Amino acid sequence: MRLRQLLVVIDPQETRQPALERAVWLARQNQAQLYLLLVEYSAALEASRFFDSALQTRARAALLEQRGTWLEELVAPLRAEGLELHLDVRWGKPPHGLVLEKVAEMSPDLVLKSIAHRDNLLQRLLHSNSGWQLVRHCPVPLWLVQHGQWQGRTLCAALDPLHSADKPAALDHQLISAAMDLGEQFGLQPHYLHCHAPLPRSLVFDAELVTNYEDYVTRSTAQHREAFEQLLGHYPIALPDTHLIEGFAEEVLPNFVGERQIDLLLMGAIARGHLDTALIGHTAERILDSVTCDLLILKAEAQGSAEER
Template sequence: MSQYQRLLLIINPALRHSPAINHAAALAKASGATLHIAAFVKSLDILSLLEEGAREQARENYLHEHRHWLKDQAINLRGRGIEVTTEVTWSDDMQQDILDHVTEMQPDLLIKQVQHESALKRAFFTPLDWHVLRHCPIPVYLLGGGAHALPRKVVAAVDASVGNAENSELNDRIIQQASSLAIQCDAELHLLYAYDISQDYLEELGGGLKLSDLTKGLRRELEKSFLKFCGRYGVPADRRHFVIGHPVSALSEFANEHHVDVIVMGRVQDHGVEKLLGSTTEHILYQVPCSVLAV
């Protein structure tokens, strides 16, 4: 049985050329899941200039246009054998409305197009996608670049260096989600471990070592730990990738070089400065040329 029985797709109906509907529909078809498409429309400031009666009529006309368009999309999807329902509604609080839909519908997966925000804006406002990643209780599939409606190459990004139970369980969930997605989409499954050896860590080793002075022995021990980890999950040797570098840049480079379609990563509850600046998974959204499935 597929791990996905019910999918929830959140879209911006103004972005009609977005591939989000096609990608969500392809996954629904492959997994046999039902698909609900919720189109949230932000209130238009210009409507406040109209008198109350005219304002309500304008709002209804605007919604009607989007509902008509989405209805046509649903007809096409049903013609492909996909069970789909739709809704178009105003939203004054996008973050809360998304979470409320998840609570009410209890889907197995939330799907949404990545909403790119500038670094300047992120410095003052927490992006919507970051809010969703931090508070959504189910896996979140954020669609980025990539031309394939169904992924052909899925990469599970794990942390094989940490041995505590919490991280071990998270690694298990990451690999389970990645493996199931790859099976359903007939895609390749790869495991990647990006290990960041910071200058501070090297200094703790003694002698103020620089990154270039990292001994072969230390690297060998790290890689040995990763390969042992891969062996537990039966990952073929040619699909195990051990890289040294900051996870964001390392994953971005790997995704570009290897034409990755989806990176499956873990989400953790950050606090303090990390919560303010954003986690690795959050920053990945603006760096990699592919989609991110956050567990």
């Protein structure tokens, strides 16, 4: 996984910048270039017939200059350290739209964004929307950074070898390759996890399945095990680093992350249409809301026509 150009989304409302901290941790080990993007917007400084437009323009320019000065002060110690940084302060909304514009301009290897850290539920919902839009639409790997303490020791790739979430087979290979690369480059111990859950007995309406429910569960488990082992068989992965666990992803992943003290969870995402986006976003949101580690989202390569996507 090539990480030479890192785009860091700066939150102008926060004093601490976990995404920048993580990007610096990466850059110190592989001499990556850091591109910082700060997006500012205030409805009060938009053109309005009730206020002088020239005054609003000057006020907006002054605010952007102030943000730029603050950003320069923030990175001054990093420049002195010898890291290569490029700063960009832009005006506009929505924030994720400007981030995606920057991604299109420079094609970074990775985008890093802090996960909103708010005590108020409404504030969390409002600030998290930008993150979820990036999960759905960012075409390059997206690293969502938690505010907790970073240990930088372990990672886990969440795999889906039977593609139950309609993810293409290539996406699992992307996840495994990324996990192996990150482990080698940054000294992270990789784990590979597949969780599966048979249809609950209460939702089985087929008479034959109801009668032979235990047999169905056994066959389902065997099918997942075979697919998981076949997928991992393509790589030199040690058996102790592989985990096949029965249960729903929303429960298994947070528990595994906590028990194994995982620092980074790798997941794949697809979003070909509005319904897919809603469903995938809903599942990912429940996982992200309950895991305590960073989350690296890899997007499946686009397939088919633009209309189909």
